[in-house]
Amino acid sequence: MTSTTPEVLRETTLLRFATAGSVDDGKSTLVGRLLHDSKSVLTDQLEAVQRVSASRGQDTPDLALLTDGLRAEREQGITIDVAYRYFATPRRRFILADTPGHVQYTRNMVTGASTAELTVILVDARNGVVEQTRRHAAIAALLRVPHAVLAVNKMDLVGYQESVFAAIAEEFTAYATELGLPSCTPVPVSALAGDNVVDRSAHMDWYRGPSLLEFLESVPVTTGPAAAPARFPVQYVIRHGEDRHYAGQLASGALRVGDRVTVHPSGETSTITGIDVLGTPAGAAYAPQSVSLRLADQRDVSRGDMITAGVDAPALTQDVRAAVCHLADRPLRTGDRVLLRHTTRTVRAIVEDLAGAGELAANDLGRITLRTAEPLPLDDYAVSRRTGAFLLVDPADGATLTAGMVTLDAPA
Template sequence: MTGTTSTANMISTANMISTAVGGIDTLRLATAGSVDDGKSTLVGRLLHDSKSVLADQLEAVEHASRSRGQDAPDLALLTDGLRAEREQGITIDVAYRYFATPRRRFILADTPGHVQYTRNMVTGASTAELAIILVDARNGVVEQTCRHAAVAALLRVPQVVLAVNKMDLVGYGEKEFDRIVEDFAGHAAELGLPGFTPIPVSALVGDNVVEHSAHMDWYTGPALLEFLEEVPVGADPADAPARFPVQYVIRHGEVRHYAGQLASGALRVGDRVTVHPSGETSEITGIDVLGTGVAVARAPQSISVRLADHRDVSRGDMITAGVGVPVLTQEVRAAVCHLADRPLKVGDRVLVRHTTRTVKAVVKDLAGAAELTANDLGRIGLRTAEPLALDDYATSRRTGAFLIIDPADGTTLTAGMVEL
């Protein structure tokens, strides 16, 4: 990401794409690793060996590699699309790649490794159900590895893979692998990161990326692609609370249809629902999906809903059902990652965008910090001008997340994870 104004659009686009390409058969994943850990090469190898590269793309990579004096194709160029990246040999933007195998579709966000681009990892991992954290087998766990693990923990990414890369450069040694896994496990425990899956790989050679390695008979686990195909995709639990942020109000004569994307849970015809923040109640009399009436809709479907009563429902309101109700509050506390070059300070007047609702707010405190600058991780207290219907981020990554916006020019300043 070369700037921060597009962050909200990137997150929104990732959500829409993931819905469009296939529900539970689609895995959203993000990669992260320190500079020169071979992250882009791993992604390129994954795309190449899974036959997900078009002939003209491979030809362009081969031509670019020859112009650099390289005999073999540099597979990292399949993801490093920006000219600045190619010239510097690093990843500075979030590169989205879409590929598929007979078993599953994938949306892959290749995120930067530099500490000054932590904000880009937050963008790329914000919708991910799995994060691949790379470690160079020669260097082991370094400071940036811990930072990437911290971001994965902060964003509550459900699955984490520790890919120990460049195993060919340490003689494919089991002891080196075990040492790195033990080191990472200690940091993961401190961060509260859930269990992770370690896989030894060589992205350059292709060991354990798509095919099992003949050089590491001591490793009996899955190759990376095999694991990605089999890992459970994070569908909402059957009892997840229903959250439906209203995006549009569509009028057909006297009938109103409330349209948007179901953020979590399920809605059924006949459900008693509550509209927030007004607190008014009603009953669902109809649900449409792509113009067809259905009895039940489940997240993340895009739907329209009709209610039995004429209620004052508008964009930004949230329709909920069931016993699990959101917290209606004007006092917001959250963990944050600051995305903008402009610092965030106590007393700043900002906009808060939560699902489809945007309200004015004031920064009340920064947990003792004087200010937040680009890529800072911290905690924040906000006072909003109007109440928001919030869930804890640990409960819902959709209705527990928000963005802080500059009211002057619409720049995305900060990404927040609600702590109730």
């Protein structure tokens, strides 16, 4: 059996993707159709949906109920939180983050899309690109989601007209390009009828592209450990007699026995003499493996330090500039004292500037400047979604306040 070296970019068997759409665009129905038609629904789940649908006087199962599982959601007829769904086809495994469409739940989309490799943005073919569509695209661009799908839904209600789809696709693609979204693929669908969700549609023979599921199964999702800078945030220090093992999850890149490494923020250097993966010695480790390292020298390394290798060192700074989404109901204001959590390190910080805004309320997007009590090894979020991200935490009660994406090249 031939093995592929971890250094080579390769397609993964797992795709993490998020969905977003405006209210009543049919997103819950689309997700339900995707699960149903891909045969990812258990029999008892389908029977429960059929019972509830029948009690409402509906002749066919309401597939939206497969995702709107909470009673409060069903009573209100809306999706109110991020729902994670796990399903698989013979070609790929999936983790789906189904996010709400309301503008007041922007923070939920940020949460759901923060680890996604693809986002599906839904629009109603009758309404086209609306303000919330642009907001969802902007968030996907802000979070550096590598791929986007524009699902133009309810094509059955516009007579499956190619001209309607083409106009919406052209407008959105132009906006996505302006935002800097790496790739965008428009797909015309009818979630209610099942057109182009899993199976190709007989009603849109003018469309030559893949169905939504076909695209999800084939989109190239790559991991490139050798292409990314090596970043190892230390989570635990394990002592074995005189030896010290530094344990944690490799955030990005690759580390090998013999590599010359630097410990941040101290700046001390050493050499890796041993790597253990699940208790077994290994010659190398690759993100996102959890490992323990041994160094040649007895260095003062503790939880929260970061071990790096190679010439692409992180920026060691106490002045943090970032794009942010405020998550908490309590506003964030200039002068607020907070805790900043970056990988495994937590430091005190003060909000110095909010880019001219008086405050940030829940779901607000903005830009922030912070001053930390200790230097942090930071990467630009465009380089690493792990070591370029942080959270702001209320020091009084530990509540999460704000999610941040570091922008090292932003003007001071």
